[in-house]
Amino acid sequence: MSTETSTQVQKPEAPARNWRGLGWGFLVKLLLMMLVNALGVAAIMAAWNVEQWTILAVSVVFLIAADWVYFAKRTLPLKYIFPGLVFLLIFQVFTMGYTAYVATTNYGAGHNVNMQQAVDAALIQDERRVDGSPSYPLSVVKDGDTLGMAVVIDDVVQVGSEDQPLAPVDGGVADGAGRPTEVPGWEVVTVNDLLSDPELAQSVTDLRVPVSDEADDGSLRTRDGSSASIYRSSLVWDPETTTLTNTDTGVVYTPDEYGTFVGTDGSSLPVGFYVNIGFENFVKAVTDEDYAGPLLKITAWTFAFAFLTVATSFLLGLLFALIFNDDRIKGKKVLRTLFILPYAFPAFMSALLWRGMLNPEFGIINEWFFFGANINWLGDPWLAKFSILFVNLWLSYPYWFLVCTGALQSLPGETTEAAKIDGAGRWRMFRSITFPLLMVSTAPLAIASFAFNFNNFTIIYMLTNGGPRFADASVPLGHTDILISAIYQISGIAGGRADYGLASALSIVVFVVVGIVSAIAFRQTRKLEEIQ
Amino acid sequence: MSTAAPVTQKSREGARRRRWWGEVGWKYPVAILVILYAAFPLVFVLSASFDQTGNLRGTERLFNSFTLDNYAGLSDTLFWTWVGNTLVIGFSAAFGAVLMGAAAAYAFSRFRFKGRRASLTGLLILQMFPQTVAFVAVFLLLLSLGEVVPALGINSKLALICVYLGTALGANTFLMYGFFNSIPTEMDEAAKIDGATHAQIFWKLIMPLVTPILAVVGLLAFISAFGDFILARIVLVSSENWTLAVGMYQWVSDQLTARWGIFSAGTVIAAVPVLILFLVLQRYIVGGLTSGSVKG
Numbered sequence: 089m090s091t092e093t094s095t096q097v098q099k100p101e102a103p104a105r106n107w108r109g110l111g112w113g114f115l116v117k118l119l120l121m122m123l124v125n126a127l128g129v130a131a132i133m134a135a136w137n138v139e140q141w142t143i144l145a146v147s148v149v150f151l152i153a154a155d156w157v158y159f160a161k162r163t164l165p166l167k168y169i170f171p172g173l174v175f176l177l178i179f180q181v182f183t184m185g186y187t188a189y190v191a192t193t194n195y196g197a198g199h200n201v202n203m204q205q206a207v208d209a210a211l212i213q214d215e216r217r218v219d220g221s222p223s224y225p226l227s228v229v230k231d232g233d234t235l236g237m238a239v240v241i242d243d244v245v246q247v248g249s250e251d252q253p254l255a256p257v258d259g260g261v262a263d264g265a266g267r268p269t270e271v272p273g274w275e276v277v278t279v280n281d282l283l284s285d286p287e288l289a290q291s292v293t294d295l296r297v298p299v300s301d302e303a304d305d306g307s308l309r310t311r312d313g314s315s316a317s318i319y320r321s322s323l324v325w326d327p328e329t330t331t332l333t334n335t336d337t338g339v340v341y342t343p344d345e346y347g348t349f350v351g352t353d354g355s356s357l358p359v360g361f362y363v364n365i366g367f368e369n370f371v372k373a374v375t376d377e378d379y380a381g382p383l384l385k386i387t388a389w390t391f392a393f394a395f396l397t398v399a400t401s402f403l404l405g406l407l408f409a410l411i412f413n414d415d416r417i418k419g420k421k422v423l424r425t426l427f428i429l430p431y432a433f434p435a436f437m438s439a440l441l442w443r444g445m446l447n448p449e450f451g452i453i454n455e456w457f458f459f460g461a462n463i464n465w466l467g468d469p470w471l472a473k474f475s476i477l478f479v480n481l482w483l484s485y486p487y488w489f490l491v492c493t494g495a496l497q498s499l500p501g502e503t504t505e506a507a508k509i510d511g512a513g514r515w516r517m518f519r520s521i522t523f524p525l526l527m528v529s530t531a532p533l534a535i536a537s538f539a540f541n542f543n544n545f546t547i548i549y550m551l552t553n554g555g556p557r558f559a560d561a562s563v564p565l566g567h568t569d570i571l572i573s574a575i576y577q578i579s580g581i582a583g584g585r586a587d588y589g590l591a592s593a594l595s596i597v598v599f600v601v602v603g604i605v606s607a608i609a610f611r612q613t614r615k616l617e618e619i620q
Numbered sequence: 621m622s623t624a625a626p627v628t629q630k631s632r633e634g635a636r637r638r639r640w641w642g643e644v645g646w647k648y649p650v651a652i653l654v655i656l657y658a659a660f661p662l663v664f665v666l667s668a669s670f671d672q673t674g675n676l677r678g679t680e681r682l683f684n685s686f687t688l689d690n691y692a693g694l695s696d697t698l699f700w701t702w703v704g705n706t707l708v709i710g711f712s713a714a715f716g717a718v719l720m721g722a723a724a725a726y727a728f729s730r731f732r733f734k735g736r737r738a739s740l741t742g743l744l745i746l747q748m749f750p751q752t753v754a755f756v757a758v759f760l761l762l763l764s765l766g767e768v769v770p771a772l773g774i775n776s777k778l779a780l781i782c783v784y785l786g787t788a789l790g791a792n793t794f795l796m797y798g799f800f801n802s803i804p805t806e807m808d809e810a811a812k813i814d815g816a817t818h819a820q821i822f823w824k825l826i827m828p829l830v831t832p833i834l835a836v837v838g839l840l841a842f843i844s845a846f847g848d849f850i851l852a853r854i855v856l857v858s859s860e861n862w863t864l865a866v867g868m869y870q871w872v873s874d875q876l877t878a879r880w881g882i883f884s885a886g887t888v889i890a891a892v893p894v895l896i897l898f899l900v901l902q903r904y905i906v907g908g909l910t911s912g913s914v915k916g
Contacts, residue, residue: 113819135768143768164818165736168727172720172789176746179758179786184749186757195760408654416644417651425899426655429662432898435847436865437887440872441665444880450676452664486658490902543750545850550869572753572850579756581854591756598753606748 191592195362206361215319225267226316229274238268248297369593390570394541397480405488431486439550469567535609674881690885702867710845713784717841721792729800747790775857799833
């Protein structure tokens, strides 16, 4: 009803009466949208150039959507939600979906490109210098950021780059040794420049300049930057049968179901491509003899760590809150500030600091509290687990102290009064009144804290790196690794053998656990509220 | 009778004192123990930052020696570059999170549109799934993005900021939504009748009224960017782009070459502003924490 009346009141005015000029607000919007469009078109063109069709399509969609949202009249709410929504869709929704996709592939070391890129890489890797091909005196040239090669073939100066096959240039000049010294449109890079800049030298040795448009003609490459010769791949790609054939040995390489090119003689090429392998990553996590054992232990420890760390810090925080939530204590504010110092200190620094303090030889924990004993806190599997729990207790009890203090102060006074009159003792009152009421407000936070600690990468990685390593396992995992730090090791992003597929599969497992925990949290909150 | 009176008074006072000790007094020694427990690592790091040996050996005696060498030594490292990076990344992420979160909260709180409830529920569900778990996908995404737009690729601070902004809507909208709802809509309507546009209402009316929640969200976003390690580690490759978390980890991760002196000095410098900010604003932060995201 109310909406109807309001529409009746607001009768459409004549447009002329509504006209208040464009205003500088509109100008700002116009300028911003011009900028957005310029950047968007630039991104679309860049995506076109490097043939990234997905990014191109997504950019086009987002750009059109942005223009529609900000110039149409009916999209008022979207005008405010759109910017955040774009980031949310790309960096949260997409990454989650992409994780699910990668989890079903064997994306990783040796399989990190698609089929066409794998074929190209195989052809390049297999390139050998053509027997008996002449060595041409070479001048490395550049045009802006583009590197090129200039040589004299058939008495004509020819120049080419990665994308442009060799072609004669007019007005090129060569010295007596046949080395081009002047190439119109290009700047000649001197040998001294090459020698003094290792990065440049590396990109020169990586440079391949196609001899012609035909890939079979091979390409010009150099080892030293002063002479070039023609390289040709002995492999030939047949797109129809999707096979690579080695023209020297006659071996035919066919891709197998895992995206590896396997030859007729049983050998295989080092480059493969990623393929969909269904649920094999998930199966691998529980059955593979390298991974199954360590991952089971790590999962158990993840749950234990998350639960124990919440339980201990909650109890300690609650205890302190109960003791110090007392109006008769003087200087409560000062005490409270000092109590929460560990919480105010940046967490990663605390973890690193404790790493030093727990050092077996020189750490102050051993020096001060254990009479200089040589206790290897972070090197023994059980002690390391204990240390992590202890440090995390130090880090997070202040949070629970603050939360519990707040909850205690907001307890209804009448309830406690009534209990007192009924003759409840202190313990009875805590057990039957205070604690249940406290749980109503803190249980959701406890569950959120569980979910947070389930993925508390920082404390684990900073304190122990997941170590000590499992002695009986070949994979780089350790006794204090939790799932997310194990994912980090397996993914190989920080080094080591990359297995994005398995890492993503484990990420999905973590997502499922976190999802279930959050769902329970929801129901629990509702149930506890009913009690109240 | 006259002799008994002082005795009872004395014993009454003794009883009162005993009662005071039993109920309140004992809490002071306990408080001292708690403070020792809470503060001794911080005192240690302060002492170690003034120690002249520069490593762990000999730091067990507090304030054994006093030198500012460790602090001076920081300028030989990339420490100040990392401080700058951390500030740039943290402030950008906080600024973006505040703006986008506030705009979205305004839309959800003030407009009634199709799919509003569904989007709110969707956000609520999405924000439960931590972005860090999908770091492999973030890494692969940035690899591809970098081919098209180098500024958004691996090893770009801008890319890291964008990644952080991905969580802005999910994490902050609810916190702000509740606060926006507490501002009476009659004010907007009055402004509307006076001829204000929706943009004017947002910028000139609502934003000044919700400043406290903007401060909380900004601070939380800054702290989470400041403390993030895993995303910063995989995105920022070269050392001059590192944040403090990545850089300082490198100082002490290797036991043989660990530079504890410099680490301690850097910790003191970097942590003190955060510590002060946190303690001053603790009331707001705790309020924000208990109604939304969690730090520890």
